[in-house]
Amino acid sequence: MVFKLKKFGGISWSVLLLTFFLLIAGALNQASASMGGILFKKQLLWFTLGAGLLLFFTLMDYQKILSPKLIFGGYILLLNFLLILVIRHTRWLRLPGLSIQPSEFAKLFLICLSALILYRREGEGLDGKTFLGLSLLAFPLVVLVALTDLDQGGMLFLIYLSFLVVAGLPRRWVVVTMVSIGVIALLMGPYLWGLLKPYQRARVEAFLNPEAFALDRGYQIIQALIAVGSGGLKGLGFKEGLSSRLNYLPEKHTDLAFAVWAEEWGFIGASLVILAYFFLIYQILNIAARVREPLGRYLCYGVASMFFWEVFINIGGILHLLPVASVPLPFLSYGGSSVLANMAAIGLVLNISRRRYSFR
Amino acid sequence: MSLRYQRVPDPDRDILERRLRLISLFVIFVFAGLLLKLFFLQIIKGPYYRELAQKRSLRVISLPAPRGNIYDRRGLLLAGNTPSFALFLDPRLVKGKKGDAILQRLAQILGEDFPSLKQRYLIARRKSAGNQVLLAEDLDRDVVARIEARRYFLPGVEIKVEPRRFYPLGEAAFHLVGYVSRINAKELQRLASQGFGPDDFLGRSGLEAQFERLLRGKKGRRLVEVDALGRIRRVVAEEPPQIGKSILLTIDSIFEKVAYNLLEDRSGAIVLLDPRDGRLLALVSAPGVDPHRFLKGFSFEEWKKITTDIKHPLLNKAILAYHPGSTFKLVTAMAALEKRVISPTKEIFCPGFYRLGRRVFRCWRSWGHGKVDLIKAIEVSCDTYFYRVGELVGIDTLSQFARACGFGRPTGLGFPGEKSGLVPDRAWKLRVFKVPWQKGETLNVAIGQGALMATPLQLAKFLAAVVNGGHLYKPWYVYQVFDPYGEILEEYGPKLEGNLPAHPNTLRLLKKGLVAAVNGKEGTGKAAKLEKVTVGGKTGTAQIVGMKKRIKSEKLPYLKRDHAWFIAYAPASKPEIVMVVFVEHGGHGGSAAAPLAGKFLKMYFEGRWSSS
Numbered sequence: 005m006v007f008k009l010k011k012f013g014g015i016s017w018s019v020l021l022l023t024f025f026l027l028i029a030g031a032l033n034q035a036s037a038s039m040g041g042i043l044f045k046k047q048l049l050w051f052t053l054g055a056g057l058l059l060f061f062t063l064m065d066y067q068k069i070l071s072p073k074l075i076f077g078g079y080i081l082l083l084n085f086l087l088i089l090v091i092r093h094t095r096w097l098r099l100p101g102l103s104i105q106p107s108e109f110a111k112l113f114l115i116c117l118s119a120l121i122l123y124r125r126e127g128e129g130l131d132g133k134t135f136l137g138l139s140l141l142a143f144p145l146v147v148l149v150a151l152t153d154l155d156q157g158g159m160l161f162l163i164y165l166s167f168l169v170v171a172g173l174p175r176r177w178v179v180v181t182m183v184s185i186g187v188i189a190l191l192m193g194p195y196l197w198g199l200l201k202p203y204q205r206a207r208v209e210a211f212l213n214p215e216a217f218a219l220d221r222g223y224q225i226i227q228a229l230i231a232v233g234s235g236g237l238k239g240l241g242f243k244e245g246l247s248s249r250l251n252y253l254p255e256k257h258t259d260l261a262f263a264v265w266a267e268e269w270g271f272i273g274a275s276l277v278i279l280a281y282f283f284l285i286y287q288i289l290n291i292a293a294r295v296r297e298p299l300g301r302y303l304c305y306g307v308a309s310m311f312f313w314e315v316f317i318n319i320g321g322i323l324h325l326l327p328v329a330s331v332p333l334p335f336l337s338y339g340g341s342s343v344l345a346n347m348a349a350i351g352l353v354l355n356i357s358r359r360r361y362s363f364r
Numbered sequence: 365m366s367l368r369y370q371r372v373p374d375p376d377r378d379i380l381e382r383r384l385r386l387i388s389l390f391v392i393f394v395f396a397g398l399l400l401k402l403f404f405l406q407i408i409k410g411p412y413y414r415e416l417a418q419k420r421s422l423r424v425i426s427l428p429a430p431r432g433n434i435y436d437r438r439g440l441l442l443a444g445n446t447p448s449f450a451l452f453l454d455p456r457l458v459k460g461k462k463g464d465a466i467l468q469r470l471a472q473i474l475g476e477d478f479p480s481l482k483q484r485y486l487i488a489r490r491k492s493a494g495n496q497v498l499l500a501e502d503l504d505r506d507v508v509a510r511i512e513a514r515r516y517f518l519p520g521v522e523i524k525v526e527p528r529r530f531y532p533l534g535e536a537a538f539h540l541v542g543y544v545s546r547i548n549a550k551e552l553q554r555l556a557s558q559g560f561g562p563d564d565f566l567g568r569s570g571l572e573a574q575f576e577r578l579l580r581g582k583k584g585r586r587l588v589e590v591d592a593l594g595r596i597r598r599v600v601a602e603e604p605p606q607i608g609k610s611i612l613l614t615i616d617s618i619f620e621k622v623a624y625n626l627l628e629d630r631s632g633a634i635v636l637l638d639p640r641d642g643r644l645l646a647l648v649s650a651p652g653v654d655p656h657r658f659l660k661g662f663s664f665e666e667w668k669k670i671t672t673d674i675k676h677p678l679l680n681k682a683i684l685a686y687h688p689g690s691t692f693k694l695v696t697a698m699a700a701l702e703k704r705v706i707s708p709t710k711e712i713f714c715p716g717f718y719r720l721g722r723r724v725f726r727c728w729r730s731w732g733h734g735k736v737d738l739i740k741a742i743e744v745s746c747d748t749y750f751y752r753v754g755e756l757v758g759i760d761t762l763s764q765f766a767r768a769c770g771f772g773r774p775t776g777l778g779f780p781g782e783k784s785g786l787v788p789d790r791a792w793k794l795r796v797f798k799v800p801w802q803k804g805e806t807l808n809v810a811i812g813q814g815a816l817m818a819t820p821l822q823l824a825k826f827l828a829a830v831v832n833g834g835h836l837y838k839p840w841y842v843y844q845v846f847d848p849y850g851e852i853l854e855e856y857g858p859k860l861e862g863n864l865p866a867h868p869n870t871l872r873l874l875k876k877g878l879v880a881a882v883n884g885k886e887g888t889g890k891a892a893k894l895e896k897v898t899v900g901g902k903t904g905t906a907q908i909v910g911m912k913k914r915i916k917s918e919k920l921p922y923l924k925r926d927h928a929w930f931i932a933y934a935p936a937s938k939p940e941i942v943m944v945v946f947v948e949h950g951g952h953g954g955s956a957a958a959p960l961a962g963k964f965l966k967m968y969f970e971g972r973w974s975s976s
Contacts, residue, residue, distance in 0.1 A: 229413065230416050233406060233409050237410070246418075247421075250421050250589055250592060250597055275403075278402065282392075323402060
């Protein structure tokens with residue numbers, strides 16, 4: 005039997021409650037951003053499907069399901085899909101009735117495989133074998149995803165880096181890597197700059213000086229700042245946001261969903277959501293620290309790093325701390341693949357949390 | 365291979381836990397940064413961004429206030445409003461390549477070619493200084509429908525319904541009612557603080573200018589939310605416009621129209637007055653311009669044509685000053701009778717000229733009138749008689765009487781641009797020409813020539829006083845001012861300026877002369893005679909150029925021809941209408957002006973109006 009219903013007790017209620025809070029915030033936000041339109045209804049459908057997935061991942065025996073054969077098989081299948089996307093030059097796998105964004109699931113596969121590798125290695129510290137394994141695993145995913153969606157490719161790369169850190173990458177390596185990146189950037193900067201696509205260059209330029217590009221590239225940043233700033237302490241109220249209601253915010257359903265939220269719910273609502281993300285990530289890291297089961301620990305760590313980078317890059321971009329990148333904000337951004345992948349990840353965390361103190 | 369948990373000491377435990385602690389610190393650091401930046405944006409810079417948001421998405425639209433109406437004494441409209449559709453573009457949205465696409469679409473709808481439309485837009489945009497740009501006015505309902513149907517594809521394009529000035533009498537009442545036209549850049553600078561916008565109209569002449577403050581309403585304002593594509597989504601607040609006040613005149617638009625048409629293609633003026641209280645019934649100047657043309661503006665050629673027309677369509681001849689000619693002989697006669705320098709029955713022989721010293725002053729009839737007394741002299745308009753009388757009266761007395769009769773100053777109507785005319789005297793001559801008065805000049809003034817100048821309106825005011833028993837009323841034409849709900853705000857009535865310095869007997873004699881001039885055998889104004897009603901009147905023929913010999917006016921070039929005058933009143937027994945006809949360069953008063961008065965008075969008393 006795959007499910008162990010008996011062991012439903014003992015899950016991390018705080019993770020479940022925080023997720024629940026973020027789902028409600030996400031539903032409210034979609035309701036406002038789409039003015040009760042089709043996207044809101046579809047998002048509710050994704051939430052429902054996601055809840056089922058969450059339940060499944062909470063109750064399954066992850067050690068059995070996440071067998072190397074199964075995961076590796078899935079990984080190969082995923083690579084094939086990604087290859088098709090690269091050839092077709094699209095981010096979306098279109099099936100009749102729905103379209104899937106495989107890059108969202110690529111993150112989950114990367115986390116599971118990395119966790120497996122770290123779990124199965126021998127000894128302490130980052131040996132060459134582990135490093136090679138992690139890198140060989142991550143490389144095709146990062147490259148294939150980045151070819152159609154640079155931002156998601158970057159996300160995968162960040163998750164890979166996060167695993168390297170926790171795998172025991174020596175501190176001097178970290179220093180050496182950062183210094184060498186700096187030197188390369190300095191020497192090769194203009195050349196690499198030339199390699200970037202125009203829209204990527206535009207993003208960086210717009211980040212540095214949004215007013216100078218107010219009409220095209222900086223528009224998104226300026227409108228996002230106006231939306232967030234005009235929220236003030238209490239916000240303009242549900243469905244009352246000027247920027248979203250009057251369509252000044254581009255991508256208000258997806259990339260800039262947090263700007264809609266901040267405008268309508270003000271500093272009180274926006275800081276609550278940020279704190280919710282923080283506690284969610286903190287709780288997952290906590291589970292990772294306390295679970296006495298290595299695979300679970302690495303899985304939790306991977307999920308936490310995924311959420312962390314998504315939240316940081318999305319909200320950091322909206323608050324003008326980072327260049328804007330097209331990365332969905334978990335639970336607040338519209339998107340079926342993102343919702344399903346994130347809820348599966350939460351399910352996995354809940355599953356692991358049950359066995360914090362289970363010894364067998 | 366199974367992944368069963370095995371109880372082995374975790375080799376990574378130390379390093380993972382240690383790293384996790386560091387990682388947690390990093391996470392706390394990042395989230396603290398996010399919260400701090402959020403606090404900075406929303407709490408510290410909140411008011412700044414809120415203002416930006418409002419500037420971006422809230423717009424104040426000014427709602428035009430319809431001007432008040434102008435009605436005639438019958439309640440017929442002289443100036444009103446009619447809805448008109450105007451096309452406005454938002455320069456913030458119509459620019460660059462997208463703007464070109466919008467203009468291209470518009471060009472197709474308007475049936476104009478794209479380059480000329482774009483050029484027009486660019487010029488108008490420079491003028492509008494960031495405000496909405498007015499691209500086209502007076503759109504057809506067809507065009508409006510086609511634009512509204514494609515509204516989604518035309519962001520920044522707006523059709524506004526604007527009240528537009530409408531003048532039912534057209535050019536007939538042009539000089540009386542005046543016209544409105546768009547405010548120009550200089551005026552806008554001066555008036556912007558009073559709430560004027562670049563597309564507002566200002567009253568320019570006539571009543572529209574005189575009562576600008578009353579007629580102009582107060583503009584309303586509407587606060588709206590505008591979305592990213594410039595489309596209005598919601599009205600946040602509204603302050604409705606206040607319609608201007610309306611004016612009820614004593615003018616009769618039928619008289620106005622008929623009088624204007626009587627002048628046909630002549631250049632001249634007709635003034636109609638009720639002598640009983642001085643109310644103005646018509647104030648006509650011809651030719652006029654269609655006032656609607658000022659709403660759109662003129663092309664350079666059109667404007668040049670109007671301003672170089674020798675008939676001066678822009679000048680209101682009813683309030684400009686000309687030599688009054690023989691019509692002024694009434695004043696001379698009045699002065700002579702009052703000062704008793706001559707008895708009304710005393711006859712003077714007219715051989716066709718009058719000799720003063722070495723100078724010879726001609727009578728208009730070169731072979732003379734023979735023996736004439738006062739009544740006869742008025743009837744036949746004998747110059748010799750009045751040369752003699754004028755000489756006896758002297759310029760001091762004559763100018764004093766002329767002023768007492770209302771000459772030499774505005775009539776008190778309050779009409780913009782009204783001239784004072786000129787009553788010459790010794791002091792004036794010395795002041796202006798630095799030479800003393802010549803006796804011969806008195807003779808010229810006595811027959812309404814020389815430096816003497818009077819407006820048709822002044823003559824009407826004077827004649828009204830002569831026939832109503834000596835009461836000099838200020839002409840008036842505003843009867844009531846009322847608000848859009850019909851509430852009467854102000855009401856006006858006759859204003860007596862004074863009395864003529866004349867004994868009733870004097871006035872009786874003058875009237876006798878006036879009746880004789882129309883009804884007598886040799887009367888100069890016979891053309892105005894009616895069968896059933898007794899008309900009194902006096903012709904006038906004002907010379908423009910001094911000539912040794914009389915030449916028939918028709919043979920002279922237009923600009924050198926005499927001005928023709930005819931002043932009339934009727935019925936003689938109980939006067940109820942005074943009419944002044946002035947035909948610029950029309951020739952002889954008896955043949956050019958009197959027939960017009962005759963035609964009008966016939967229609968007036970028979971009550972059968974035909975405007976041709």
